[in-house]
Amino acid sequence: MTSRRDFLRRTVASGIAAAIVHPVAGASQTAGANGLAGRIAQTVLGPLDASKLGFTLAHEHIADGPDFHLPKWPKPWGGRAAFTAKAVEKLKLVRAAGISTIADLTPYDVGRDIRFLQEISRKSGLAMIASTGQRFFPPVSHVAMPARTIEGLADYFVKEIKQGIDGTVIKAGVIKIGIAAKTPTPLEETGLRAAARAGKATGAPLRIHTHAADRAGVSLAIILENEGIDPARISFDHSDDSGDMDYFLGLVQRGYSLGMDHVHRGLSPNFKPSFEHRVECIKRLIDAGFADKIFLSQDSEFGGSLLPEEAKEWRDKIDPPEGMLFVPRKLIPHLRRIGVSDHGIHTMTVENPRRFFSLS
Numbered sequence: 001m002t003s004r005r006d007f008l009r010r011t012v013a014s015g016i017a018a019a020i021v022h023p024v025a026g027a028s029q030t031a032g033a034n035g036l037a038g039r040i041a042q043t044v045l046g047p048l049d050a051s052k053l054g055f056t057l058a059h060e061h062i063a064d065g066p067d068f069h070l071p072k073w074p075k076p077w078g079g080r081a082a083f084t085a086k087a088v089e090k091l092k093l094v095r096a097a098g099i100s101t102i103a104d105l106t107p108y109d110v111g112r113d114i115r116f117l118q119e120i121s122r123k124s125g126l127a128m129i130a131s132t133g134q135r136f137f138p139p140v141s142h143v144a145m146p147a148r149t150i151e152g153l154a155d156y157f158v159k160e161i162k163q164g165i166d167g168t169v170i171k172a173g174v175i176k177i178g179i180a181a182k183t184p185t186p187l188e189e190t191g192l193r194a195a196a197r198a199g200k201a202t203g204a205p206l207r208i209h210t211h212a213a214d215r216a217g218v219s220l221a222i223i224l225e226n227e228g229i230d231p232a233r234i235s236f237d238h239s240d241d242s243g244d245m246d247y248f249l250g251l252v253q254r255g256y257s258l259g260m261d262h263v264h265r266g267l268s269p270n271f272k273p274s275f276e277h278r279v280e281c282i283k284r285l286i287d288a289g290f291a292d293k294i295f296l297s298q299d300s301e302f303g304g305s306l307l308p309e310e311a312k313e314w315r316d317k318i319d320p321p322e323g324m325l326f327v328p329r330k331l332i333p334h335l336r337r338i339g340v341s342d343h344g345i346h347t348m349t350v351e352n353p354r355r356f357f358s359l360s
């Protein structure tokens with residue numbers, strides 16, 4: 001990978017990258033060229049040849065909701081059958097927009113329902129990658145983990161990846177860890193170390209909720225490196241909340257990926273940095289040769305938009321009105337307008353997920 005990145009950096013610098021890098025089409029051919037032939041990603045419908053993941057949203061949520069509603073699932077969503085029908089209807093539109101796969105970054109403590117995910121995946125035609133892991137903040141009162149030790153949690157995550165979730169054979173394909181602030185609480189650090197160990201044991205990648213505005217990735221990287229996990233298997237999500245190129249470059253140069261999944265929030269005056277600044281950072285990272293370290297998504301709470309009015313506001317303030325179509329309808333056209341090439345878009349939305357979600 002290093003030599004390929006160096007190659008890209010040189011070609012970008014000389015301004016001829018678009019003419020000579022891999023073709024946009026020919027996914028399986030590119031997979032072979034990247035040494036990914038035959039690698040699989042774990043979806044809720046079973047293992048899938050990673051070259052078939054296609055356009056992937058790397059950080060989304062389907063059925064989670066505010067803590068006070070979760071124990072009442074599925075009632076506030078209108079009941080399971082009604083919510084399933086609404087979800088499938090909406091997801092078919094997402095599929096029709098060219099999105100093939102969604103990674104659902106909802107671990108068990110924020111409302112994951114694995115049978116529901118499998119059902120809507122089958123009915124909508126969207127591949128879905130479910131997550132194990134922990135959110136951890138704020139302490140969730142209705143969750144009782146038998147052993148919140150590093151070893152206990154790592155075993156639990158490994159079981160969800162290797163054997164299945166909630167008594168099913170549906171397996172997790174990614175580990176999500178939430179770290180709320182600049183430095184992790186002791187419990188969050190326990191989860192982070194457990195995730196690193198489970199990742200090393202299973203080959204599953206890690207996606208970490210980071211408080212990027214405080215450059216949280218820097219302190220998390222120290223813990224992850226202490227655990228000896230390959231940075232190529234880690235994505236620091238919500239990174240665009242930072243807007244600091246030095247922070248971004250420091251992490252990508254060390255081999256980490258950045259989830260740029262809050263870009264829409266910059267359209268609101270309530271959130272900094274601005275939309276324009278966030279997309280400019282993405283462009284500058286691509287120009288510096290790091291397209292292979294960026295994921296595009298929108299961290300939307302799909303279920304949030306289907307909640308009853310009194311609970312809806314919780315998400316409506318921060319999710320884009322386009323929902324999961326924000327990336328294809330707004331973000332990508334804007335990136336094209338400021339000069340990001342088709343190849344850059346393809347790298348971020350197809351090639352990176354294919355590599356990252358391949359169990360290594």
Ligand SMILES: [Zn+2]
Nearest residue numbers: 059061105299
């Ligand atoms: Zn999220």
